Amino acid sequence: MDFSFEINSMSNLTMLFLLLSLFASSPLGIIKLSSCSEVHTKVKCIHTEREALLSFKKGLTDPSGRLSSWVSEDCCQWRGIECNNKSFHVTKLDLRNAFKLFTYVDDSKTTRYCNSCLGGKNLIYLDLSYASFSGRIPPHLGNLSSLIHLDLKVDNGYIPPNLDRSSVFSPNFLDDFSRLSSRNMDWLSSLSSLKYLDMTGVNFSGVGADWLQAVNKLPSLLELHLYSCDLESLPLSLPFVNFTSLSVLDLSGNQFNSSIPQWLFNLTSLTKLDLRGNALQGTIPYDFVNLRNIEDLDLSGNHKICGQLPSFFGIFCKLKTLDLSGNNFSGSSIDSFLGKIPDSLGRLGSLTSLFLYYNFFSGSIPSSIGNLSSLQQFSLNENEMNGTIPESLGQLSKLVNLQLDMNSWEGVITEAHLMNLTRLEGFAVTIDKNQSLIFNVTYDWVPPFKLKYLEIESCLIGSKFPIWLQVQSELTEVTLRNVGISGAIPEDWFSKISSQLTHLDLSKNQISGKFPQHLVFPNVTYFDLSYNRFEGPIPLCFKNVAQLYLESNLFSSPIPSNIGDLMPKLQILDLSKNHLFGTIPLSITKIEGLEILSLGKNQLSGELPHHWNDLQFLMVVEVAYNNLSGKIPNSMGFLISLEVLVLSNNNLYGEIPSSLRNCSLWSIDLGGNYLSGNLPSWIGSHVLMLCLRSNLFSGIIPRQWCNLPSLHILDLAQNNLCGGIPDCLDNLTALIYGYNNSYFGNHLTGEIPNELSRLIELGTVNLSINHLTGNIPQNIGNLRLLETLDLSKNNLSGPIPKSLSSLTFLAHLNLSFNNLVGKIPSGNQLQTLNDASIYKGNPSLCGSPLPIKCPGDETFDGPTISSGSVDNKQDGDDYERLWFYVSIGLGFVVGFWSVCCTLLVKKSWRHWYFQFCDDIKDRISLIIALKVLQLDDLPEGIMNMDIHQ
Structure with a gap:
């Protein structure tokens, strides 16, 4: 049992070191005469030092009895005390983690005596480690000039x-209060x-x-x-x-x-x-x-150490431990060699531990790594390795732990990579490129190692569960995530590891069949079978499980009514996307440590449990897409930690209970139900998402909602709301400064407030199927990140604002079935939105992409041009034509005189030119003569043929 040594005030701390000075300089020991036998006995302990120690002990409480030996005459025999064999002075005081000091009784005699004997020279060893101090180091410590060992x-x-x-x-990480x-x-x-x-x-x-x-x-x-x-x-x-x-x-x-x-x-x-x-x-x-x-060299956790790992590290032939993790080695560079692990590391023959994780190394592991014959620990996870894993890795016969996860490995792993790793206990390899690394080993190969920890993710190990995994009977942690396994898991393998297993993740495979219900996993705390094809009843053999993920399978059974008793330590329960039926058992609400409950996309029916009072840690409730009915229980308001509530697409009815204001909700999705009444005005200021669409809410949008600074997504579509859109929307600062969506389809009336155009980073605005009137805000183009705008099925009038054409991200637009008039603006993103249905139901609109031409467009296919523009265009054409003729003339003059002037100035060139012209003339004359002779030799019949034949 450990107890801490606490000194709770400055005076008490000073007292301790005054005591130490006393040990170092008090007079030599005493002779005590025994009253019983009259035998002279020499006691080694110096009397004044013994008394000082006892005085010090009086102020302490010692619940462990650690100082029970501090009663005999010879203090040199006390626990934690050592004396010099000749001088009998206390030379060693070892009080590390010795006792707990609650009070200290001030002994004025001891204090007066210690004040006169500072400057000790005998104490050589002082260990007060793992004591809990407050105050400052007193100056008396500096007087212990013979100290060799000081541990504070x-x-x-x-x-x-x-x-x-x-x-x-x-x-x-330190607590200054007790330091x-x-x-x-x-x-x-x-x-x-x-x-x-x-x-x-x-x-x-x-x-x-x-x-x-x-x-x-x-x-x-x-x-x-x-x-x-x-x-x-x-x-x-x-x-x-x-x-x-x-x-x-x-x-x-x-x-x-x-x-x-x-x-x-x-x-x-x-x-x-x-x-x-x-x-x-x-x-x-x-x-x-x-x-x-x-x-031993440890430079880990210095994120600003960067550049290339120097090749000279290979000279440290005595190096046993090298930890360079958590740095910025091998950042981006045009040098293709920068970022590689240097071959020189292969010369560190004494190395037992090599930690390179959390860096930016790339490429392949150098084959020289196989020379590290003493290596036991090798961690290269969380890098940017994008090459192959060398076979020389299989030469590391003393390797115990190999961590290669979170990289982008390519190629294959064969038996040669693993066959000599006889001591391997931990192995991790995960990649972010889907199955670009393949385990190419014989199906029935039996490896020489017995693993305790195994993590393989996004690699391909084969459709069948390989023998080299089935023989691993000592596993305590297993992750085989997205590795291409299909079919059933061998039951005998499960039975081999069930007793010691603590962590199992087989998610994102195609594993099928029923999970063996008779097996018991007493030590499992993490269990993930999600995204497979398991069927039958859900497994319930995990008494101590904290996180249970079974989502996206084919499980089909009711949730056991006693699930809270079977798995009382659950913190996360995810049974979503299965075929579960029946009701939500009341015992779920008795799992006091539950934090996340996800039952969405099943076939659950009945009502929500009515007693949520005990779940003080519950943060997420997600039961969307079921057949639940009834009202939302008022007791949900006792979930003070609740942050996410998703009850959408069920058959819930009634009003939203006002007790939910007591929760810590930041995401609320109650859409697709039959909820009614007015919209709740009590929505908290920290709400990020509010979805109440497809219900029966009536009344107006509360103006209190204009004071929701964190709101990013608001969806009120398909309700029976009336009144206008509040003109205080611009108070929703999160809608101004974040990517957001707003949906308001109801029976809203009035105009679209101009304040809407101030929400400059809205991503989606849907005001369709309302009774809105007036014009579209002229500054709608200020919504610079708008991707979807739906104003269809309203009574909007006036022209379409030209600023709409400035929206460069707009991908979905619907202005149909309104009373808009005038020419459809063009330009930028609007040129790609050429579907005429966007503007359907607005008989007074004209222009592309509608077949209706605007006035003045009858003659031209393009846009109408005013007369002033025509005159300007004609003037421009004349100006361009003039420059065209001038450029031709200048080109002719420059070309002509460039040749002629050269011939006039250079006599030899002139002679050569005319000689060349004569040669060409003679050649042409000869060719013509030959053609004429050939025609004279043709038969007469051919010569007289009708050329029209």
């Missing part, structure tokens, strides 16, 4: 090993003998760059741990590095925002360097080659 690490906060990309960049802190580190300068210093979790915010100057005064230091200390400055250089014997440096989890410092490369004795979880930036400098003794 605070038990709060840590960086988890599986960081996501957001948390890894903000590593301040030891220091305004400076000047007190360190007197502890020149320190070899081990661990102040993990101590708050050094505000110290600035001085911390490094203080550390630089500790020439004997071998290990330095300053993890998660809120250090804000990392100096890039030092005039002289004095702690070159340092072998372990941990500066992880701070708030540095700089490049990797130059002084670091003078620490040539380093065997472990941990800089994870900072905000370091830039590329890896070449000077890293100085750290040739490094065995």
Whole structure:
């Protein structure tokens, strides 16, 4: 059992260190005469130090009995205490996580005595780690000049090993309320003998760059741990590095925002360097080659470290652990080699762990990876790898965990990739290209490994469930998602793994048949069979399941009435898109931890349960597309955590209960029912989506809805609403600044308010089937992202605004059956909307695409041109004709004199030209003569033939 050591005030903290000073400088031990035997016994413990310890103990409560040994005469035998064999002074005080301090009784005698004996020189080991401090480090600590080992690490906060990309960049997980802190580190300068210093979790915010100057005064230091200390400055250089014997440096989890410092490369004795979880930036400098003794290097979680992974990493022949995850290695570049994993990593023969996940590496894994004969952990997930997986990976006979998921692998995996991986326990490969990676292994191949963790997604492993998977009997976590499996799952495989299985995902396959009801999975917490072809009754063999996904199958049965008793720990229950029938059992409302309930698209009937009071964590209720009837229960108003309510396309009736105002709803879909009454004016200001279409609502649109700043989608179509559209629509700021939709088809009257044109980022506006009058707003073109506009079946009049032609995203337009007049505007996107039905039922409209021509269009197929325009056009034609003739004349003159002037100036060229002309003349004369002779030799009959024949 662990107990924490808490010091709750500054005076108590000071008392502790005054006590430590006493241990270090009090007089040598005493001789005590035994009253019983008169035998002189030498007691090793120094009396004053023993009394000081006992005085300190009086102020403590010790529920674990950890200090029960602090009663004997010899304090050197007490737990957590060690003394020098010759001087008998306390030299070691180990109170790590020792006891819980609730009160402290001030012993004035001890305090007075300690005040006179500061400056101890005997205590060499002090460990108060994992105690819970408040206050500041007292200056008396600096008087313990003989300290070799000082451990003050605070038990709060840590960086988890599986960081996501957001948390890894903000590593301040600490609770300042209970932390030891220091305004400076000047007190360190007197502890020149320190070899081990661990102040993990101590708050050094505000110290600035001085911390490094203080550390630089500790020439004997071998290990330095300053993890998660809120250090804000990392100096890039030092005039002289004095702690070159340092072998372990941990500066992880701070708030540095700089490049990797130059002084670091003078620490040539380093065997472990941990800089994870900072905000370091830039590329890896070449000077890293100085750290040739490094065995453990962790640069993970510095998202600004970028560029290529240097090939010189191959020289670190002693490296055992290399963690470069959560960085920005190998970003985009025109250099085709940038982004590849360097072949030189294959020279790290001592490497046991290689973590490269959460980066931007691309291409293939280098075949040299097969040379890492000691490798046990290899993580390359969450990159942009888009090549093949080399067969040399199969040479890693000591590999235990292989993580290749979330990449874009191509090619095949054969038996050669896997046949030597005898120690493999965890294997993950998932891709974002659908089944571009194929497992090409013999169906009955039996592998040499026994997996405990298996994740394969979007790869093709074959239609039959392969033998190499069936023989895996030690699996605890299985994901075979979208891998092309069809047919039934072997029941004997399920029975092999059922007892130890905790996670099973077989979703997005074509698995069929009935799920074996007699099997029991006592430890399963996550179970996903969604998007398959399972049939029969739903499986209920998961006593401890928290997340159950069975959507999109062929399950056909009622939901068991005692489902709440069978699976009491459910948090997510998704049975949607099946063939379930019967009623929703009341026991569902007894699953207190339920967060998501999805039963949509089934054949459920009856009423909604009437008792929802106990489901304080329920956030989503989705039961759309069923045959439910009755009213929405008032008790749903007790669901204070409810955010999404989807009851659409059922047979519900009555009014929306006002108790729902107590929920935290941001998405409400009650469309396609028989709900009636007035629209609820109490809709909360945080609602993003409100769909009440296809019901029997009456009355007007509440003006209170103009105060819904978050509303993105509003659908009130196909109701019996009346009155006008509120002119305060422009108050709906989310409709102005986000992609949104609005549907109002009812019996609305009045004009379309001009304020509608201020909702500049609306995506859909549907006001069809109303009684709206007046004109279409002239500034309708301000709705720059509008894709759908439906104003059909109203009584709108006037011309179509010309601004409509400026809508470049408009894909669907319907203005039919109104009283619009005039010419249909043209231009931009309207040119592609050439379906005449868009304007049908407006007898006074004319122009393309309607067959009705506008006045003035009888002569021309194109648009009507005014007389002024004709005159301008004629003037333009004359001007163009004049320039045409001028350009021809200039071309002739330039061409003619370019040739003639050349012949006049250059005599040799002139002779050659005329000689060329004579030759051409002679050739033409000869050809004509030959043709004439050929005609004279033709037969006379042919010569006399009628040419018209």
